[in-house]
Amino acid sequence: MDDRLxxxxxxxxxxxxxxxxxxxxxxxxxxxxxxxxxxxxLDFASVFGDCIRMTRNILYSKDAQPFLIAGSGTLxxxxxxxxxxxxxxxxxVVHTGYFADSxxxxxxxxxxxxxxxxxxxxxxxKESDIEAALKSKKYKVVTVTHxxxxxxxxxxxxGVAEVVQRVSPDTLVIADAVCSVASEEIHMxxxxxxxxxxxxxxxxxxxxxxxxVVASQxxxxxxxxxxxxxxxxxxxxxxxxxxxxxxxxxxxxxFATPPxxxxxxxxxxxxQITQGAVSLEDxxxxxxEASRQIKKAAEEIGFRGVPLSEDVAANGMTxxxxxxxxxxxxxxxxxxxxxxxVAGGLHADIKAKYFRIGHMGVSVVDPKxxxxxxxxxxxxxxxxxxxxxxx
Amino acid sequence: MDDRLxxxxxxxxxxxxxxxxxxxxxxxxxxxxxxxxxxxxLDFASVFGDCIRMTRNILYSKDAQPFLIAGSGTLxxxxxxxxxxxxxxxxxVVHTGYFADSxxxxxxxxxxxxxxxxxxxxxxxKESDIEAALKSKKYKVVTVTHxxxxxxxxxxxxGVAEVVQRVSPDTLVIADAVCSVASEEIHMxxxxxxxxxxxxxxxxxxxxxxxxVVASQxxxxxxxxxxxxxxxxxxxxxxxxxxxxxxxxxxxxxFATPPxxxxxxxxxxxxQITQGAVSLEDxxxxxxEASRQIKKAAEEIGFRGVPLSEDVAANGMTxxxxxxxxxxxxxxxxxxxxxxxVAGGLHADIKAKYFRIGHMGVSVVDPKxxxxxxxxxxxxxxxxxxxxxxx
Numbered sequence: 096m097d098d099r100l101x102x103x104x105x106x107x108x109x110x111x112x113x114x115x116x117x118x119x120x121x122x123x124x125x126x127x128x129x130x131x132x133x134x135x136x137l138d139f140a141s142v143f144g145d146c147i148r149m150t151r152n153i154l155y156s157k158d159a160q161p162f163l164i165a166g167s168g169t170l171x172x173x174x175x176x177x178x179x180x181x182x183x184x185x186x187x188v189v190h191t192g193y194f195a196d197s198x199x200x201x202x203x204x205x206x207x208x209x210x211x212x213x214x215x216x217x218x219x220x221k222e223s224d225i226e227a228a229l230k231s232k233k234y235k236v237v238t239v240t241h242x243x244x245x246x247x248x249x250x251x252x253x254g255v256a257e258v259v260q261r262v263s264p265d266t267l268v269i270a271d272a273v274c275s276v277a278s279e280e281i282h283m284x285x286x287x288x289x290x291x292x293x294x295x296x297x298x299x300x301x302x303x304x305x306x307x308v309v310a311s312q313x314x315x316x317x318x319x320x321x322x323x324x325x326x327x328x329x330x331x332x333x334x335x336x337x338x339x340x341x342x343x344x345x346x347x348x349x350f351a352t353p354p355x356x357x358x359x360x361x362x363x364x365x366x367q368i369t370q371g372a373v374s375l376e377d378x379x380x381x382x383x384e385a386s387r388q389i390k391k392a393a394e395e396i397g398f399r400g401v402p403l404s405e406d407v408a409a410n411g412m413t414x415x416x417x418x419x420x421x422x423x424x425x426x427x428x429x430x431x432x433x434x435x436x437v438a439g440g441l442h443a444d445i446k447a448k449y450f451r452i453g454h455m456g457v458s459v460v461d462p463k464x465x466x467x468x469x470x471x472x473x474x475x476x477x478x479x480x481x482x483x484x485x486x
Numbered sequence: 487m488d489d490r491l492x493x494x495x496x497x498x499x500x501x502x503x504x505x506x507x508x509x510x511x512x513x514x515x516x517x518x519x520x521x522x523x524x525x526x527x528l529d530f531a532s533v534f535g536d537c538i539r540m541t542r543n544i545l546y547s548k549d550a551q552p553f554l555i556a557g558s559g560t561l562x563x564x565x566x567x568x569x570x571x572x573x574x575x576x577x578x579v580v581h582t583g584y585f586a587d588s589x590x591x592x593x594x595x596x597x598x599x600x601x602x603x604x605x606x607x608x609x610x611x612k613e614s615d616i617e618a619a620l621k622s623k624k625y626k627v628v629t630v631t632h633x634x635x636x637x638x639x640x641x642x643x644x645g646v647a648e649v650v651q652r653v654s655p656d657t658l659v660i661a662d663a664v665c666s667v668a669s670e671e672i673h674m675x676x677x678x679x680x681x682x683x684x685x686x687x688x689x690x691x692x693x694x695x696x697x698x699v700v701a702s703q704x705x706x707x708x709x710x711x712x713x714x715x716x717x718x719x720x721x722x723x724x725x726x727x728x729x730x731x732x733x734x735x736x737x738x739x740x741f742a743t744p745p746x747x748x749x750x751x752x753x754x755x756x757x758q759i760t761q762g763a764v765s766l767e768d769x770x771x772x773x774x775e776a777s778r779q780i781k782k783a784a785e786e787i788g789f790r791g792v793p794l795s796e797d798v799a800a801n802g803m804t805x806x807x808x809x810x811x812x813x814x815x816x817x818x819x820x821x822x823x824x825x826x827x828v829a830g831g832l833h834a835d836i837k838a839k840y841f842r843i844g845h846m847g848v849s850v851v852d853p854k855x856x857x858x859x860x861x862x863x864x865x866x867x868x869x870x871x872x873x874x875x876x877x
Contacts, residue, residue: 111522116746118522127747128519131502131509131693133827165558165695166720169742173720201719296743302522304556304695304745327718328592329557329564349832351560352687354695355507356518357748436524441740 112470113438114244114274114412114453115297119364120461126363127302127356134355135347142362143342143353149365150307153276153299153375154283154291159309162335163361165354166306168273170330171292172201174308175236175269177327178318179290182206184235187228187266189220191250192243193442198271205326207235216444217403219250222258229263236267236289241275245441247414247451248402249279253286260287267314273297276307277368278382278411278455289314295357298382298411300364300456304357364456373460379410385459385467386410389452392471396478401442401449411455416448421481423450429477435470500822503861504829505635505665505803505844506688510755511852517754518693518747525746526738533753534733534744540756541698544667544690544766545674545682550700553726554752556745557697559664561721562683563592565699566627566660568718569709570681573597575626578619578657580611582641583634584833589662596717598626607835608794610641613649620654627658627680632666636832638805638842639793640670644677651678658705664688667698668759669773669802669846680705686748689773689802691755691847695748755847764851770801776850776858777801780843783862787869792833792840802846807839812872814841820868826861 111118132139143163150161164170180186183206188199190213199209212220212228225237237259239250256268267289272281276291277298283291289311296303310318310332318332325331334350341348369375390400390408393415401414417426423439427450430437438453440446458466502509523530534554541552555561571577574597579590581604590600603611603619616628628650630641647659658680663672667682668689674682680702687694701709701723709723716722725741732739760766781791781799784806792805808817814830818841821828829844831837849857 111524113524113526116522116525116743124519124521128515130515131507133502133504133829134507134694135504135829136827165556165697166561167556167742167744170557170720173718176719204715204717204719204722294743296746302745302747303525303743304748306556324595326595327564328567328595329561329721331595351558352507352685352694353558354693354745354748355687356693357695357745436527438524438526 109434109436110466110469111436112453112458112466113436114451115455116303117297117300117453117456118458118466119300119302120367120457122367123301123360123363127360129356129359132355134353135349137345137347139355139358140342140347141345143358144345146358146362146365147339147343149369150309152369153365154281154309155285156283156309159283159311160315160336160339162308162310162332162339163353163358164306164335165304165351167303168292168294168306170306171271171273171294171308172198173327173330174332175238175290175292176202176205176207177325177330178332179267179314180205180207180235181321181323182326183208185210185232187212187234187237189225189237189239189250189255190214191219191240191246191248193245194240194243194271195238198238198240215403216442217246217248217401219248219407222254225255226258226262229259229266234263234266236269238269238271241270241272241281242279242409242411244274244412246401247409247412248407249409250407252281252288256287267317274409274412277378279409280379283309283311295361298455299361300368301361302357304354305361378460381460382410382455385454386413388467389413389454389470393474396475401445411453413452413454414449415452417450418478420485422447425481426450426477429480430473433473433476435473500825500827501857501860502827503844503849503857504827505842506846507694508688508691508844508847509849509857510691510693511758511848513758514692514751514754518751520747520750523746525744526740528736528738530746530749531733531738532736534749535736537749537753537756538730538734540760541700543760544756545672545700546676547674547700550674550702551706551727551730553699553701553723553730554744554749555697555721555726556695556742558694559683559685559697561697562662562664562685562699563589564596564718564721565723566629566681566683567593567596567598568716568721569723570658570705571596571598571626572712572714573717574599576601576623578603578625578628580616580628580630580641580646581605582610582631582637582639584636585631585634585662586629589629589631606794607833608637608639608792610639610798613645616646617649617653620650620657625654625657627660629660629662632661632663632672633670633800633802635665635803637792638800638803639798640800641798643672643679647678658708665800665802668769670800671770674700674702686752689846690752691759692752693748695745696752769851772851773801773846776845777804779858780804780845780861784865787866792836802844804843804845805840806843808841809869811876813838816872817841817868820871821864824864824867826864
């Protein structure tokens, strides 16, 4: 009985390098198999409390309020849209790919009036355009996708926050950081980011199923001062705030049953990230280095990055156009045959022309695994095979 | 490395008998520790498809539509309230405890006008009262808590559905079955139940984190014919219906990342429930028998059940008033010392006067574990100890 997990692991020798879910450590998997525990027990409450505190540490925040709720990253959009924006208020969505369209859709569902500033595919929106928009109208929130998983474009959320603080200091800065937390640096307090929303299955190295939203005290005040009722039930901070405060004081409280096992898994991963052999700073450096290696190797053999320049390219994932004359069917199935699992295109404008590789978490910080080298070798081999097949 | 799971299990010899999360089988825990998998892979899609089909089987339904979404059971209320009820429409909430108040609160959040029919604590609402209410006003939905986890009261959802079909056949019958699916029989098609909403961590024997909602084709048609937009984003069936259909055809589609590991765990549990050594019918019988044993033993030594009569008492859990002169602090900590973890009171009117025991899933259908006997012996011992301490 005690060797089944080992058997299961060896049965799948595949390397998962999509931009989330990512490979996770054995410790995280073991924690996900924790025996059933009461969500109201003191043992569990203290684990949950640790998760709240460690989440804050990863964002270099002293007092922001984490919300850890069963759900996917998408639920973070609902939380922002239903708790921070009141029906009829304006929201400015800075668009660098697929996920901004969805966030805008979500905001509109809960009654916001949404304007979008759209970048060219692979580019970012100019700060001067954001400044002009903020001067033209009062926006309750401005949302920026930190790393858009559809394009691998990295936005300068620090720069956007500076513009907002200068031009429209009441506007809340919302970072959709699903594909960036723990793979890109975020100094929430110092940069003045009001909401960081993410999920468990990317840089945070945990299986999917946990929505992680962190709100500044300024955002909490805006929430507390709203004049209309919150427009979501399951995502209502009115319900969840007392629960999170209880758990942080290592007591339990009930609104809806938390994903107990996943909280244990998240705890295991957070412990490795914040107290492991690799410091948080070195972790960010390792992501930059792995990213540089993959992008350089790919470009040398004829792939071209979707991001238009190096300074807007994510460090936890890579999006690559296929070389001329090649498509997904030439590359992706051949990678799969070599047990390297990548993701296809997602952005509607270029869907068939590119693919995506994730390089986050343990694949990046544990060089003994050899994951990055495996990806690079496989890329080289399959392109050579694809060329040979066309010859 | 391969023995850590065993170590973790022996480290907690506690028996978890709260009304969810419940004890789960080793196979389910191992599946929850499945190595990371792409949510877009064919391997995962076929597992997800199986889960959809097996969920339907447990409810004896031929064509109802399951929605399996990362979230707690609470998210099911949001799905019903935002997809099936349009703002300003009437909802009738049949109240047998704490969870009806919350469902009403959720319905109102999304704009429904809610009327409640409240039973006395421990009782159910008379069908004649439901009939009178349905004749007085047009209701879009009537909601019934199948087993209210706060009172252990079992409602006759078959009877309520018969009344609705006779008096107001357009009204949808919604069963909040979080604490009943797989521990109480539900014949969704035959009884005419339009929505069964539940969660993974109770009778379904899986860790918490999965919202499971099953909608009849009649309910899906009502959803498709709504004249106003769906009022939730994350819970929108407009987003999820194509995804569930894709997965059922063993293909993958993307709206929000599913809780991949938990789906594997749910698959393992569903396989045991629908194809295991104990048939579904015998499983329901085993729950009745375990329930009878616990209730009889408890009443013999002086505890009294919260449900007012045997025919309204749940089979997957028991709620017991403490004997006169005793309170939670006399009983619950003593049970914990014997490694038996029960739950305190939840219903506001009687919170300090009673406690709750769960008896679902593997604790009930695997007699080798001896869980039911352990609960009964511990109850007897702690009451004797509590009496001795007062003497």
